[in-house]
Amino acid sequence: MKVKEDRLSDVTVCSLEGEININNSPELRKIFEAIIKKNDKKVLLDFTQVSYVDSSGLATLIEMFQRLKKIGGHMRMCGMNEKIRNIFEITKLHKLFDICDTKDTAIKDF
């Protein structure tokens, strides 16, 4: 898994690439912790290049969502393919998370 971090005005954009699985979820958690330490409050996770997410990946995303919420921040996601979107729908996490179809839509009015 690769993570590229950019800044678009006041939004931190994390472009994720590859699989989010049991092996690299701890690494992703560390990246999220660093973002929270910087006090970045608007975080967009771009899933365009993500090919796979397992339940450990979902757990890491829920943790990030909750930690950001605690400091008054907000997490948004975009660019999921149908297979991954289905995992969020089955687990009803699409109702908990703020998921947009495209990066442009996600950035708008963030």
Added chain:
Amino acid sequence: MIRISEKIPSKLELVPGFSLSLIDKISSLPLKEEEFFNIKLCLDEALVNAIKHGNKLNPDLPVEVDIEADDNSITLKVKDQGAGFDFQNIPEPIRPDTIHKVSGRGIFLIKSLMDEVEFFDYGKVIKMVKLIRKGGRR
């Protein structure tokens, strides 16, 4: 007819590569790409549960995987060496009081994505069945 029997040491870092190698071995089945994706996800979740909760991360204890497939279905069995668990009382992680919980989605995903799921031997064995629908194509 496909028959596969393999073992994996209880090391979580081996799971993604191991399950991918098994998916490669069944890649001739007439399943759609998303069905292979979902079967791999279920296999990963079952293996992680078996290693973490069943074998308690003891690398000396293997997890056994048996796969059988024909024109109609694919059956995957994952067996650990642990003490089993109460598989009849697994909280659903989609209720308002559980949706915020960080963990506990593995078995729920398996039950949602597979056509049949059964536990045997006090929960030490999970059997997952995916039916192969006619006209399936990658």
